[in-house]
Amino acid sequence: MLQTDNHIIAAALADTFIKKNKSICYVASNNKEARILSTELSLYISPSLINFFPEKETLPYDHFSSPESIIKHRFKVLNQTNNGPNILITSAKNLFERYPPKSFFRSLQSFNLGDSIALDKFKKILTDNYFLHTERVDSINTFSSRGGVLDIWPSIYKNPIRIEFFDEEIESIRSFNPSSQLTVKQLKQFNLTTGSNVPLDDESIKKFRDSWRDYFPDNDERVCDLFKDLNNRHLVEGYEIYLPLFFSKTESFGNLFIDYDFIKSDVIEDKNVDYWNEINKRFDEENIDSSRPLLKPEKLFFNLDDVNDFLHLSDKLELDKRAYKILNIEIGFNENLNIAKQLLREGSIDKIIISSLVPSEYENIKKLNLSSINEITNINDATNGLNLISIDIYRPLYNLNLKTIFLHREFFIDDVPLDNNLKSSIDIRIDTNIHFNFNDYVIHENYGLGVYKGLEVVESKGIKNEYLKISYANDENLYVPLAKAFLISKYHKNSEKIETPLDSLSSNKWSQKKQRAEKRAYDHAAEILDIESRRLSSHAPSLRVEDSSYEDFVKEFPYQETLDQIVAIEAIEKDLSLVKPMNRLLCGDVGFGKTEIAMRAAFISVNADKQVVILAPSTVLVSQHYQSFIDRFKKFGINIKSLNRHSNNSEKTEIINDFNKGKIDILIGTHALFSQALNFKNMGLLVIDEEHRFGTKQKDIIKAKKPDVHVLYLSATPIPRTMNFIFAGLKDFSFLHTPPTSRLSIKSFLKVETDNLMVEAIKRENSRDGQCFVIQNDIKKLANLKDRLLLLLPDLRIEIAHGQLKKAEITKTMNLFQIGKIDVLLCTTIVEMGLDIPNANTMIILDAYNFGLAQLHQLRGRVGRSSKQGYCYFLIPTPDIPKNSRERLDSIIRLSELGSGFFIAQEDLELRGGGEILGEKQSGHVDAIGISLYLSMLKDSIEGIKNPQYEYKSVTSEINFYDDAFIPDIYLPSPTERLKIYRRINEITKISDLFKLKIELIDRCGKYINEVDALFSNAELLILSGEMGISKISSHEDKTSIQFHPKLDEDVLNKILTIIRSNSKIYQMEPSGKLNISIEDSKNSNQRRLFVRNFINEIS
Template identity: 30%
Template structure:
């Protein structure tokens, strides 16, 4: 194995460079690319023994960081807020956490630092290092802290107290437990005290709230930086955190100059929060500077040469940048870029170059990021260099690492070839901010006064509040108060709150309240149950037919398929892994696959689809059809599939209106002959002239966007063919869990770890708001979408916005334009040649531009909730803070439904909020669209949640060949079994636990809740133990058709409805001593008395 750094750094030219550094003169290096800058900077970091400040333009920073990080583990990054100080928008919590993590490392670590930042983050003033310790909390096991003072400290640092921790900068308390999500960490933490001593520290999962991993300590940093900057009088800059003699490197001078121009447009010149550029230059006057430029020396402004007699090896030059004249020594770097002397666009040319190097006994270093890349390099070289043993050749080296392009170091006879130089694949840096973004969705528990609700036994009522009253035993108990027809009230003990769910119908029309005491509700429920049983039978019949039709049975993954999976340049999320595992298991069955992949926009459904497509082609020698709703999406998928599969001999093509008729005919001919493996297209694929030689897999993206005829044609194609459907339209978890036994579904709820939550702003149409949004995005060299959904006025709106901004390029796309023009404009926007894209909702699906991270939506009140959610998902697809502006008419009242939609978007997180959006969408527009017209009537009659509950039971009963009974055992008991207020102080949390206990279908599920309660709230008090025990008895009672169990001191009254026969019994109970023993006795008595096996 070669040690690349030590070998390369032996170069005499590198040592000349070090000598120039020691001379303390400023140095200019021209005609140099990012990977070469990374090598020189790493070299300086190793040998200069100084702190290095590397200033990089916004658009290049990630590329440079990715190149540097392969060879240097000590890089620190200092991010800018990406918001403006005079705006109302707070900076991203993830960015604040990362900033303070970096500042703490700079302040308290003695290492020589390599710090990379943009001009924006560099000029921003910061908190002095001497107050940094006071703005953090260090907690360690066995340390003692006053519990109340710790809570006060969290509040002072900007942490907000919540019932549940679901986001950064939040904390929650329960007894002597504190949950907190530090801004600087990617997990929330649970700190448990015994008196004032820290007994335990562990991370926990946001979604389940369960503990995950034990930790020894945790550092909690400031959450509200802006507040402290406002209060702090002695603000400083990043230079004060570095050693006095730090080196300063400018990466690509002219792009940095562009950044300065953009910053100057933000009115920051006289801001107390920013250092002026002149002050910045004054600050670094005495520091040695290195200037890198991609331009050649003769392309740099006003260069003059001044060769001094005693400096034969150095050329002293002057040049102009930032409107200043600067002096430096010119250094000619030792790198030869491949593009300078070879056309390496084709793989064959690259392999020829490698072979030439090897034949001449020159050194070749291959860089790979994973084992799949390494294996692929070996395979390519084996075919090309048959007479050379790669394992034994001392001039061929493999090392794990990354460079964006390769180069040669001539005086070392060394050629460095990264894997992506061979494949020409672009790699975008992914920056991990946190493990999860989505918070638990309370689908049933968050009731508000005035909500319509459904009680399982009593029907539709109105929730009017919660109160503590004495129960029949004289014990003070919490009750939900429900109002019914004619003003009658029902008091439901909170322990039975699982019987109550929020009413959601199939339309916006509201139902009447049920009259208590009448039998109308029971008749309604019985009728619904009959319909549901019929629907469940139909679903199961369709499943059986599909199994009888059969399909192609694949073998386990081939070596090539395993290699393709390993070749994924990122880490799959857990949900992605499950979805991939699900579909591969399907493909290895005898029946044809018919799986639905559900996931929010940007969650990685396409990668899942590509795994299925690759397996079909390689392991089954089958063809694949990918059907999409729009031409734009077809072209995007075509590019994505081509790039992802570029290392493998797979033929991919697209049928598109952007191609000529002759080109499309040629493509279809190749498909018919089997020369094309994967064909991508819109509904054109459903035409009669499209014929496959051996179609094995049909992938349908967003099936709900196709018309009735297209869907009917799809049904014919699906027979005997594996089918994978992708959808970004979420369905509620309740429905998903109900259908899971009859519909193969995989849900991807987790976003990639590099995503920052999208900031959502609802504002009246205001020029100043729009102008600031554009300025902020332009200051970081980003791009924007502006959505205006009326073609007749889009150009007029464009002209108005143009007047608000300077130096911006604009373009327009809409559905009435020729498709060639649309594609051409999209292509230019993706390449970064357009700053602001004015568009109708044509961009809702299919355009993915990582550099576009602000979207402004005109007349947001006129869009549906799901549409707004999809549009918001066009941004935030990179590791930058993203912004979504929903504009409403100025000085005009919008409708109540529009207000509800916009409020739902504010409340739902931008990532993982799909389920929450689905529930709110149901509340706003009804549930009729999901299950069809036939079922929507029953949803109106009994409510969506009860419908899903009964559907789930019906499917299970039919599958298990049992009588379909919808029994909910009524339980009465004379001893305390509840969740005490001092154990779980928050009503919403208590209702959630009661609901989950009531809905549990097995003892295993109850035991899991018990463990969770101990983890989240501490040791179980006796009333909770009693509740757990009764919950297990109730499961047994429900499963064995008991309608009523009433516990006395020594008696148990039972009612059972079995095979249409009702049985009543009074049973004798033993004396109650131990809770677990009593539970066991009760179950044994019931089994024996009713002869239950």
């Protein structure tokens, strides 16, 4: 818990600032103190006058650079112009750092709507100022261009900026979401700042090169990778160790803010000594690699004397402690509020200001018996009496000068949400994660296994179109029109199988393999449908919400739901209301909100007088769920119990009897529940958490006990069998893709294990007051590992946890770790589930090659659960590990974005091969054609069995107007992004969805050009044609023809015949079912399109 009396510093700083009417900088003793002070200051002065300059969150001589969020924050402060007095809050460590000269941090230029500047000139300004040109802007200090649209992300902005040009005029400026790439807000102007911490122009690179050679005359630059990268203008991780070599003179923090009056913390000197000692110690430890020579401490940092001399000239804060009273935090929020109300009644204070960030707590405070309460959005609006506001957490204080008491609800709660902005990434599609890279193996449905060789624009008879190029055996090439891209799927070679040779375009072997796989898919479909039909023959209870209690329960949720959660909740509410048993998988990474959705489903069931059983795979998770459910349901009189292996016999007997009598509403336990004498007659809902941890037999036994129950599965990484049912369309599926607000992707690394690497990772975390997990799944190695780390890190608190310890010992260790009394927890995979420690943000996994892909992802999910940057190190003893292990580890590193669990499950399924679906004997059929194509066949077979009239492929139209209809690279330069758009166009089945994609593309790339307009017009006709049974439209200048499917709808046929009879000069039908059309102005392909569209509208 933070020291309450330090809120006094914020109040005193505000007084000092107001009296001086001059910019001041307060140097706090540490980063945490500086951060909360900046929040507390906003209680007294406008937040626009307060700046927080954070620490870098790296170690001295680190191999890492600061997280992007820290860089953005620091750049914003360093680049701002001084528009009058303000307060800057920083910490002592930042005074040791050497910075670029003040002239380097400046706003280069402001750009406004209507300004004139050539696009090429603008791009040159960006490259001259160290912005990196990329295919897509999704990180700071990068830019991309498409036609007349330019995207840029200056580091001082929360979101990137999109500028649209009309000739040489800036026609539009808007911010956009880096995930969806869609517009967030229209802007009138923006400021451009430098795009790097160091200059990268020719002169500066020469300066770096010469300085490096002068400083390290005995070192060989050819073996220094960092030198080579910087010499080539590549800012790789850890480049900051050479920052002073780019400049003739570096700047101190004090000189950067020379116009500020500096005020220092009382407890700063001792901290400075410790930090200077750490800098020198790190130099000694790291300066052992001739390929990475280091600048001496006094060259990279200002030394201790420099910093202390500066601080001696700084003022100390004058504190009148008589003007403040410290509140007793031990007695809690409600009691402090009662004391404050009493003081208000007595006239000792004029105002009470209460704050909460949590919506439900905010509402609860409003419902308290507080007579009248004034809701405010700004502290300055506070009136006498009670005031309620929603701002960041601060420490409670009684300010006698202001006759005001400040209380913050979350200060008395351990788990505080940092930000509640609603994210809008519901439009992010699962399939956008699937794309082809150059030289990827792919399967063409009609031609087999080949190698993707990129996109090529091919011109034929003056008409250009873009094709996918696929290389086959014997140097044969296939050019696939992008309208047929849906026939191609990615092929993952199973690393444990022998190499699969490429197919040949001139051989029939592929068709034979495909026929055998289709036969197996049909048999497989019959097996699946048999299982499904038995499930559907039973009827589950219809569970509906009949009163307002559910609405009250929902309001108690202390966070804002993501759009993904809202969609999933609505789907589950609908499922529960039906008599068809729910069979839904809810997929989402750890911390994405699966448990809250399960709780809502449980509430609906209990509200309908039906019992709920929650299954978890471990006693640790059972205990966590039990506590979570107790806390969430405490106001609603619902009886919740748990059973696990630690329950004694008398407890088990009592719980079983109470459940059978209907006295228990929600029962939480492991699968062992189903071996007890429990009566499930009144069970309405079964929730299976961590579905991937239960075996098929276990789940079948569970479902056999109560086949007519609604079942909700929760998983971050579904098992292959479940994925199989999802792809086959037999298990409903909800996907939580949106991460919690402020959560960052975990930085993941695959490294060979060394003591230095582990020590550095642990020290880096410890330096920001964080904690670490070290995973070693071999219990026999844990004791030696602890001894080894204690020798290397004697000042840290290190403990062990594993499943063979006594329950009391495990509980004690976990509790100590949870409250921050342990710095490093050495453990087995016991922590894989059920542990939520936001302050633990570094994980080291030893012998990582022994773990499965899904298990590695689950473990990694234990860190990065707050707004801090998380780090996960996958360590191996030697670079030479089995090929299949290497592929798993490469996958976990590549799939490190938030919400990757589902894609990891897909990759795991593909890496393991067909044996995971059909068993080893039948797996050859799947591996021969690829899992993606097999699952497509399976889905078609299921539809064919269910509906004998089903055409195995719905009518797929071909449309060709013999003009240019594609996305030119000038409009969207990235081949990967173009391919994604093509695939989305091909998969869209509704005109409304196509229109949304058109709007998105205009937003991202600017106004349509003719080729893109033609592409979307064809796509629109494609959708309409499929609905009308049209299989082909071919339109030349001299002839337009429409081919209909043989099984044409009778009403449509009659409408066609009526049109032909009334316009026989224009329309002629051939016996084959082809309709020929004579069109005026036939040389204009757009006119022909319009004519055909009008015709289709007439027959629809």
